[in-house]
Amino acid sequence: MSTDTAATTPLAERSPEELQAYLEEQREAYAALCERGLTLDLTRGKPSSAQLDLSDRLLSLPDGITDADGVDVRNYGGLTGLRELREMFAELLWVDPDQLVAGGSSSLTMMHDVLVQHLLHGGLDSPRPWKDEEKVTFVCPVPGYDRHFTMLASYGIEMVSVPMLADGPDVAAVEAIVRDDPSVKGMWVVPTYANPAGSVVTQEVASRLASMPAAASDFRIFWDNAYALHHLTADEAKSADILSLASAAGHPHRPIMFASTSKITYAGAGVAFLAASRENIAAYLGHQQFASIGPDKVNHLRHIQFFGSAQGVRDHMARHREILAPKFAAVDAALTAELDGLGIAEWTRPAGGYFVSLDVPDGCAARVVALAKAAGIALTPAGASFPHGQDPRDRNIRLAPSFPQLAEVETAMAGVATCVALAAAEQLTAVG
């Protein structure tokens, strides 16, 4: 058996002696890794400096102080946000401008506001405020976005996991849960290039989510379209038109869509958006008026002038892609070089978004993260993509290659691959 062939024989098919030799190899490789004294970070889906630089013309905008309607953007008012900005992003998100609110800098805050409104007031079709329900449950596709889950946990909302598949949440599983349990008031969906697996919800899955019977009259889909425009290839996914689908299915108030420019312009100083049925928008603003006199319209005007048009946003995203795509290619290359064919790792090759989802053998994820940490490579804690941070199979690791430089991604991912190989070899050679 040549060395080349050995390298691609699945570990599970190797003899104890071969495995022991592989383990020793990986121990040596890991020791060498540790000696390099790396300090690298693949933890969070943050844009890199080079990406942020793309938007630095914002720093000296806006020119002037009024928008196209003559509004002095410096003063109070205008809870729905500037019209031009809403029109620009309505086109990009496939909604009507009057179904879209442009808010502050954080879509997470808008999600929280909507959740709080439902807790304290209920939705427009709620029998009572959710705080007065004996139990509130959300369906959580996993792996998913940790901040979605921690927000729910902070309010004691129960979470029921369903698998996130390549075409979206396991819709049969969702249907069964939602149909029978009136405590199920909502679900999270990241429809486009989902965090972390990169899945894109298909039209068919979206249609079933929009139309499925729900025991709760006020069942909500929190449709977090955070990566709607964040393509990594020329094959640009189109997000399903959930508002129209839900409306056509007789559940117009079910979906509430969120988006932002956090990963288009500045992560801390972009503009967030909320889209929903006109009635939901009215309800949202009806509550929001007690909490705000209006969003930062200067920042709205800044963004209007920076982009110029919806096409300007698309062109801008192409420049992000030029920076990001090589980093994602580096992740794939490093994992492929070290792990392909060994049967110990599967990972996504996303066509967009900010993450790669890496599955290692059951029971190995926490070990991989610990090994990486000891070698100076920070990874998101194992389990972070699951409710309460608990991955029942301890196998999923979220990789975020956007923030480090390309060379750092290459170095870090080669190290991660070594950690995976070592952890898998340890497990396969463990006595008992």
Added chain:
Amino acid sequence: MSTDTAATTPLAERSPEELQAYLEEQREAYAALCERGLTLDLTRGKPSSAQLDLSDRLLSLPDGITDADGVDVRNYGGLTGLRELREMFAELLWVDPDQLVAGGSSSLTMMHDVLVQHLLHGGLDSPRPWKDEEKVTFVCPVPGYDRHFTMLASYGIEMVSVPMLADGPDVAAVEAIVRDDPSVKGMWVVPTYANPAGSVVTQEVASRLASMPAAASDFRIFWDNAYALHHLTADEAKSADILSLASAAGHPHRPIMFASTSKITYAGAGVAFLAASRENIAAYLGHQQFASIGPDKVNHLRHIQFFGSAQGVRDHMARHREILAPKFAAVDAALTAELDGLGIAEWTRPAGGYFVSLDVPDGCAARVVALAKAAGIALTPAGASFPHGQDPRDRNIRLAPSFPQLAEVETAMAGVATCVALAAAEQLTAVG
């Protein structure tokens, strides 16, 4: 009796014939007013364009993308806000920087966040979340800020009014309510140049509010220091140091202070602040972390560079004063010219803030507002400064002279004075 004397004889001391003649005069004056076809607006406490212009250097800031600590302000993170900005405003608000959070653009939003946290989680000294209390009551000094009251009303929180006096809330009345009723969980105080009466809470009143026994262990003072630096005269009021007073009195978690640059830089695009005990700050951030990854730090850096220092803020406020003080003088001059000595109106001559509080004869405020509206002068609805918009005596009108030009203030206020005179004369001559 000369005409001059007649003009300053209280209406109540005049004969029926004299009153009838006065009524006719005012009717003629009002008819002439209506013929002018005015369109003037004294409704809201908005900065004028000239005031906003003072901050227009913000439009081309920040220079650079990092703060003094090397933080890239464009990216995610930093829930407490930039250190330099917190230090600058800590000095101005007489708090420690580590007791101060610099947030988004709206202090109203921060107030709402704190209220919602207490409703859904309770405070750190609450026996249970406020949502689980049978009743929650707030003490509301009146006249006060309408948005404070509508926020409470939106959550069904009961409001008990106490008079706002020249030295602050009627503290004996507050003490009696707070001592005996465990449902009383909080109160609003605008300590400096209060909306609308311009009162300044004295050190003595603040001390009693800080130390008074409360039936509720988690009684909160929402200390909205919106006008802390907004002086109209050289006699600059110092806000009482409520955090220290409360701490010394053994109630460190009682006050939560709010402030913002909404009326310092841009009303829609400033920076808001929250100050409280370290434990309260930790509790606030502990909840807030689920709703936000951090505030707009680019706007923080913009403000740091614009002001330069705390003294830069004070210097900037002096320029606001130059614009605002003549408008407030015009309000006083117009009311004095028409109404002084007639015994039908009292108004404040505030040393700061954004409002003049005008009291007309009981039962006349709504009539005055209606007359003004018909003459093209928009005033805040009568009763707006009271819970549920109900002034039990229908006598208070809030005047907001900041937004119109000086000449417009003069014209509008002469008109308002005519409306007051007419309404009072109508009432005094009414049969029955």
